[in-house]
Amino acid sequence: MDSILEVKNINKNYGHYQALKDVSLHIPEKSIFGLLGPNGAGKTSLIRIINQITGPDSGEVFFCGEKLAPKHVDLIGYLPEERGLYKKMSVGEQVMYLAQLKGLKKNIAKEKLNHWFKKFEIESWWDKKIEELSKGMQQKVQFIVTVLHEPKLLILDEPFSGFDPINAQLIKNEILELREKGSTIIFSTHNMGSVEELCDNIALINKSEKILDGTVNDIRKAHRSNTYHIIFKGNLLGFTNALWAGAEILEKKSSGDIHTLTVKLLRQTTPNAILEAVLQNAEIISFHEIVPSMNDIFISVVENKPALNTQSYFTE
């Protein structure tokens, strides 16, 4: 796949503090790319470099194969995490102003705005002042402003904060639709649920360095820990005896003769071997592999611990 954005060996220092250390990224066209990392990891610094708000100390960024230059600003849409609008200005004047700053001509901006305002059913807000709108309403206006000029690259930093679940879904659908239309989306968030739901690829940045990247599926597969979740009806003791050589029981829970176990298979054991051993003693109700969630992977990679914790019960 062609890459729309190529980040090569970026370094960025603020005084003695190194915000980015030799970070390279490859962002494929028409995909949703998750930029993840704990607070203060350097995500915003990287995003600001891509937006040309600041420049890197060393390293290069290529946009559609060209070296990043001021003319690319109009091809990028940016929704910062710290965002807002002029409180005293009317919605209409404001969106027109911001649209024109992105290089849209007045009449075209007006046309596109009419389309979006109709789509979101917010035409009546045009003459209202921003301060009269609720937080969620302001976010809607802000989202429209970000995508209005149909940017090739859309950078969304925590786009769902401030939205109720219904509007968050609306925005999610818009994001997916924008990808269908050919936009590439960089999506920075702490909400791992939405990463699994939306992202094709991710990169994880921690302490100024990229520590993980790849497609969501590959990463999740790579972080499997050979752990299975079994629910069965029958004799627990016979079951554990049959098991003990090939697996380790991480947790067990019983109610009556229904038993729930989390087991980690030891090296040579296959799921089939386990099932064979179990079938003699019990009636299987459920058996499945625990694939770590992005949340687990995030925590484990950042804290440098194995990707499994008991929370994973509920994930698959």
Added chain:
Amino acid sequence: MNKLLLIIQREYFSRVKKKSFILMTILGPLLMAGVLIVPVWLAMRDKTDHQVLVLDHSGLFVEKLTNTKQIKFTYGAESIASAKLKLKDGPFDLIMEIKGDALNDEKTTPVLYYKKQPGISTEQYITNQMENILFDYRLQGDSIDIKKIDKARRQVQLLTLKVTENGNDEKTNTEINMAIGFGCAIAIYFMIFMYGSQVMRGVIEEKSNRIVEVIISSVKPFQLMLGKIIGVALVGLTQFILWIILTLILQAAITTFLFKNEIADKVKQNSQIEKVMKNDLSAGISTMEKVQTPNEAIAIFNDLDKVNFSQIIICFAFFFLFGYLLYAALFAAIGSAVDNEADTQQFILPVTIPLILSFIIAQNIIKDPDSSMAQFFSIFPLTSPIVMMVRLPFGVPMWELLLSMFMLIIGFLFFTWLAGKIYRTGILMYGKKTTWKELGKWLFYKG
């Protein structure tokens, strides 16, 4: 369309459309007119005629108080009780009673009875007259010749003449020069402060609204800063022009309506007041008090003609514009470094010190407009907009003026560059209180 132009447009119209702008623009000339006209009007109002009945039991003041156009003294000997009746039905509106022992007993004071309170100038006139009479009387008592004292007390009036380039003598008026210089300096000072802090508030607003990052993903931070500074400058210009127009209209209205009756019988005074009002406002304030007789007024207006107004107007425009631009950039940098207006204090003070210092220096400069201190501070960019304006009416060598202008442009470029560096880092910093040390570090961050 050019993005800088878009920013300037927004900054300009969002301010000009504000109610506070419209209110200030209308109230400004009213206040100004009030300051200028009310004292004149009050002074004129006080010039009602007074008929004073003097009941002098000491006999000292009889026929000695000098009449003026407004105050006429009549002397009587009746009792105060019957005199008070005359006060009621006319022709007198003031009665002064002087007790017999007023001469020797310091505690006995003359009493002035009135139906309608006389103005302070009337009271003062009467007191003055009486003091003079008493002074003469006592000196005579000590057999000292009054004429000798008058002679000894002769006043000196210094005539100051400027030797111009072509060798002619030219009469100059230090007071007028002072008034013009100070007037311009005060105007520049206030406008720098007023519009500079508007720029600062604008930056803080953008920062606290969190819109700034949205905007600088479309334009360069420096463009945003510059757009704001220029936009506010245009707002200032608009307000200034509207003020002048409104003031002129107001003055025309007031001179025609308010003073019409008074003027009719006082043609001479009329011309004097009109001239004062039509002339440069600042000069007007100080000359107003001085103007006592039409002759003196004419002399002052002759002196005003000697002032090089075209030079002053051009320099005023220049020093105001670049002084504002320089300080507005600093104010923008301050605004970018803080999260709310309350935190600005620690940074504002050092920025305003040169401005305040300029005024302190100005006091000394008036005493000696060509001292080396005056020269230095009228060339140093942070103080020159004010100090040079104070010096200018006294005459400044062309090379100094040009050097000062050149330095101000250099200073403007330097401080705008400096402010730009602080600004582009500051606007993206939230939450922590900025220190001077950090501000220094920001200067060395790479773009």
